[in-house]
Amino acid sequence: AELGxxxxxxxxxxxxxxxxxxxxxxxxxxxxxxxxxxxxVQKMEQxxxxxxxxxxxxxxxxxxxTHSEKDGKENDQQTVDKGNGxxxxxxxxxxxxxxxxxxxxxxxxxxxxxxxxxxxxxxRLRRCLDVLFDLGAVNERRLLISVLLxxxxxxxxxxxxxxxxxxxxxxxAKYARILPTLDGLNLPVLFNNIEFDCLVxxxxxxxxxxxxxxxxxxxxxxxxxxxxxxxxxxxxxxxDGELPGIDFNNFVWADAxxxxxxxxFASANSAASTNEEPDLHMVxxxxxxxxxxxxxxxxxxxxxxxxxxxxxxxxxxxxxxxxELHISYGNKPNSELxxxxxxxxxxxxxxxxxxxxPIIDDDSDVAQSKMDLILRLDLPVNIxxxxxxxxxxxxIESATRLQIALKESGSEIISMxxxxxxxxxxxxxxxxxxxxxxxxxxxxxxLSQDPLVNVFLLRTFTVLLxxxxxxxxxxxxxxxxxxxxEKGGESVKAQxxxxxxxxxxxxYNILENAWNVIGLLQENFLALDxxxxxxxxxxxxx
Numbered sequence: 001a002e003l004g005x006x007x008x009x010x011x012x013x014x015x016x017x018x019x020x021x022x023x024x025x026x027x028x029x030x031x032x033x034x035x036x037x038x039x040x041v042q043k044m045e046q047x048x049x050x051x052x053x054x055x056x057x058x059x060x061x062x063x064x065x066t067h068s069e070k071d072g073k074e075n076d077q078q079t080v081d082k083g084n085g086x087x088x089x090x091x092x093x094x095x096x097x098x099x100x101x102x103x104x105x106x107x108x109x110x111x112x113x114x115x116x117x118x119x120x121x122x123x124r125l126r127r128c129l130d131v132l133f134d135l136g137a138v139n140e141r142r143l144l145i146s147v148l149l150x151x152x153x154x155x156x157x158x159x160x161x162x163x164x165x166x167x168x169x170x171x172x173a174k175y176a177r178i179l180p181t182l183d184g185l186n187l188p189v190l191f192n193n194i195e196f197d198c199l200v201x202x203x204x205x206x207x208x209x210x211x212x213x214x215x216x217x218x219x220x221x222x223x224x225x226x227x228x229x230x231x232x233x234x235x236x237x238x239x240d241g242e243l244p245g246i247d248f249n250n251f252v253w254a255d256a257x258x259x260x261x262x263x264x265f266a267s268a269n270s271a272a273s274t275n276e277e278p279d280l281h282m283v284x285x286x287x288x289x290x291x292x293x294x295x296x297x298x299x300x301x302x303x304x305x306x307x308x309x310x311x312x313x314x315x316x317x318x319x320x321x322x323x324e325l326h327i328s329y330g331n332k333p334n335s336e337l338x339x340x341x342x343x344x345x346x347x348x349x350x351x352x353x354x355x356x357x358p359i360i361d362d363d364s365d366v367a368q369s370k371m372d373l374i375l376r377l378d379l380p381v382n383i384x385x386x387x388x389x390x391x392x393x394x395x396i397e398s399a400t401r402l403q404i405a406l407k408e409s410g411s412e413i414i415s416m417x418x419x420x421x422x423x424x425x426x427x428x429x430x431x432x433x434x435x436x437x438x439x440x441x442x443x444x445x446x447l448s449q450d451p452l453v454n455v456f457l458l459r460t461f462t463v464l465l466x467x468x469x470x471x472x473x474x475x476x477x478x479x480x481x482x483x484x485x486e487k488g489g490e491s492v493k494a495q496x497x498x499x500x501x502x503x504x505x506x507x508y509n510i511l512e513n514a515w516n517v518i519g520l521l522q523e524n525f526l527a528l529d530x531x532x533x534x535x536x537x538x539x540x541x542x
Contacts, residue, residue: 040065043177043178044063044064044178046174046177046178047063047174047175047177047178047284049171049174050108050171050172050174050175050284051108051284051285053171054104054105054107054108054284055105056102056103056104056105056108056284056285057102058089058101058102059089059090060088060089060090060092060101060102060313061086061087061088061089061101061102061311061325062086062087062088062089063084063085063086063087063285063288064084064085064087065083065084065085066083066084066085066290066324083180083184083288084178084288085288085289085290085324085325086285086288086289086290086297086324086325087322087323087324087325088319088320088321088322088323088325089321090321091318091319091320091321092313092318092319093318093319099312099313099314100310100311100312101297101310101311101312101313101325102285102310102311103308103309103310103311104283104284104285104286104308104309104310104311105306105308106305106306106307106308107306108283108284108285109281109282109283109307109309110144110147110172110175110281110282110283110284111140111144111278111280111281111282112140112143112144112278112280113278114147115129115143115144115146115147116129116143117168118147118166118168118169118172121166121168121169122150122165122166122169124150124228124229125146125147125150125169125228125229127228128146128150128225128226128228128229129143129146129225131224131225131228132146132222132225135221135222135224135225137221137222137225140278140279140280141258141262141280142222144258144262144280144282145251145254145255145258146225146226146229147172148176148179148254148257148258149226149229149246149250149251149254150169150229151169151172151173151175151176152173152176152179152250152253152254153229153230153231153245153246154169154170154172154173154176154231155173155174155176155177156177175284179257180257181253182249182250182252182253185253185256185257185260185342186338186342186343186493186495186496186499187256187260187338187339187340187341187342188204188205188207188208188338188339189208189211189212189215189252189255189256190252190256191208191496192491192492194485194488194491194492195485195492195493195496195497195500196208197478197481197485198478198481198482198485198497198500198504199500199503200474200475200478200481201471201472201474201475201476201477201478201504201507202335202475202500202503202504202507203335203353203354203355203471204335204338204339204503207335207339208339211339215248215251215252215255216248218251219242219248219251220241222251223241223242223243226243226246226251227243227246229246230243230244230245230246231245232244232245233245233246256342258282259340260340260341260342261282261283261287262280262281262282263280263281263282263283263286263287264279264280264281265277265278265279265280265281265301265307266279267279268301277305277307283299283309286299286309286311286327289311289325289326289327290324290326290327291326291327291328291329291337291341291343291345292326292327292328293328293345293348293349294326295314295315295326295327295328296313296314296315296319296323296325296326297311297312297313297314297315297325297326297327298311298312298314298327298328299311299312299327300312311327313325329341331350332350333348333350333351333352333353333354333384333506334348334351334502334503334506334507335352335353335354335503335507338499338500338503342499343499344499344500344502344503344506345502346502346505346506347506348506351386351387351506351507351510352384352385352386352510353384353385353386353471353507353510353511353514354382354383354384354385355382355383355467355471356381356382356383357371357374357380357381357382357383357421357422357424357425358383358422358425358426358463358467359371359425360425360426360463361429366429369429369434370424370425370434373424373434373437374421374424374425377420377437377439377440377443378440379417379420379421379424379440380417380418380421381421383414383418383421383422383464383467384414384415384418385413385414385418385468385510385511385514386413386414386415386510387413387509387510387513413510413513413514413517413518414464414514416444417440419460420440420443420444420447422460422463422464423447423456423457423460424443425463426456426459426460426463427456427459431452431455431456432447432450432452432456451530452534454525454528454530454531455530455531455534457521457525458522458525458526458531461518461521461522461525462522464514464518465515465518465519465522468511468514468515468518469515471507471511472508472511472512472515475504475507475508475511476508482497482500482501482504485497
């Protein structure tokens with residue numbers, strides 16, 4: 001049965017070599033690499049059993065390790081080890097092949113109902129969920145994280161005498177085994193101190209500190225629940241307030257696996273999903289598809305219940321056997337890709353630099369009212385700078401003064417929503433009344449018609465220039481740290497360093513461009529007659 005499953009799905013038709021840095025003689029002579037090979041084969045076999053259990057079959061697709069080769073693609077920018085991936089088992093020509101590659105049924109989706117059903121036949125997990133409910137700490141994410149930790153424990157621990165677990169629990173343990181280990185993840189929250197220092201100036205460092213603090217507080221809160229799925233727990237948590245089997249690092253692992261692999265049905269396909277359904281799902285097999293800006297596949301959610309997911313070939317070009325098949329994770333900047341998924345793309349066309357809206361006001365009540373307005377209008381709290389943005393108004397005659405200012409200046413590095421957030425942040429409340437504003441359109445219209453609009457824009461660009469300059473200085477001043485980290489030996493993972501260099505280079509290019517553009521904007525607005533008169537008037541009254 002096992003051989004039939006493997007042959008049918010094609011999982012082990014051609015097991016790629018484990019590491020391109022080793023030739024065949026080194027593999028033969030290395031006990032460590034032999035172990036890694038056997039262990040990887042075993043994990044793949046067990047995952048094949050998981051797929052067969054849910055009748056997930058495909059003669060077109062194979063699953064296996066992804067390496068630093070370009071997988072037959074000339075323009076593949078991801079030329080580093082990406083863990084496991086999906087590959088074409090045969091040469092594919094979309095004109096002669098069916099577009100559907102494989103369908104993943106609802107029974108194979110890990111979601112809140114699946115967790116509840118699993119808990120009903122597994123006492124440890126049921127007790128964990130009971131405590132979560134008692135703590136008032138239940139949400140979809142924590143349910144999925146609890147199962148990931150439970151399945152990981154079940155896949156790697158010896159079951160105590162007399163304990164019984166369902167067939168479904170062992171099936172999910174096979175899925176847990178194939179997931180990346182802690183060492184195989186490159187999310188910044190897992191970086192050591194030397195690696196973390198290389199994030200200075202990207203904004204990812206600030207987000208990482210906040211994330212880690214949040215996780216530490218959450219872990220402490222959830223220990224009473226997690227102790228029930230810790231197979232090595234006896235009485236009280238061990239020293240430092242951590243469980244022996246599910247310590248903080250294991251919790252971080254589960255959180256990282258969740259965020260890097262979870263799919264929101266509502267966000268991805270709002271027309272097909274309903275409020276009565278769970279939103280967050282982990283989709284085995286699909287979650288091993290790597291990202292590309294030019295994907296060969298997409299996935300489609302079924303319109304009927306129970307939901308299933310079908311992977312389709314969308315490439316119109318012939319696909320060679322053993323070529324990797326990608327999906328798109330969306331148009332995301334490198335900082336988000338690194339923070340959530342653990343990688344970055346050179347020359348990412350969707351790259352951007354993000355920073356908190358710099359609200360300038362000594363009065364805390366006024367500052368809070370400005371932030372409340374930004375939130376009420378659903379404007380961005382974090383400002384984003386990009387290399388370029390398409391101008392938002394096709395008909396220049398109907399454009400507002402703000403849009404014209406952006407277009408004429410060539411300032412397509414910032415979107416109108418971000419510009420409006422900045423204007424709210426920097427405008428003195430004595431110069432403009434925000435209380436009556438109820439919509440973005442009203443705000444944009446009234447600001448455009450205000451006689452001080454050019455003064456407002458000058459203030460905005462001046463503040464923005466200061467922020468950009470500060471970020472640039474942080475990047476430049478921390479270059480030595482990155483260079484030193486490269487010589488840090490085994491304490492720094494080369495792959496992480498490579499991704500951080502990609503992020504830093506992209507941010508530097510965007511910021512340098514923004515600094516030049518905004519500097520010219522500042523000069524242009526200073527030269528305007530109405531601005532000059534206003535500044536002279538203000539100087540005379542000071």
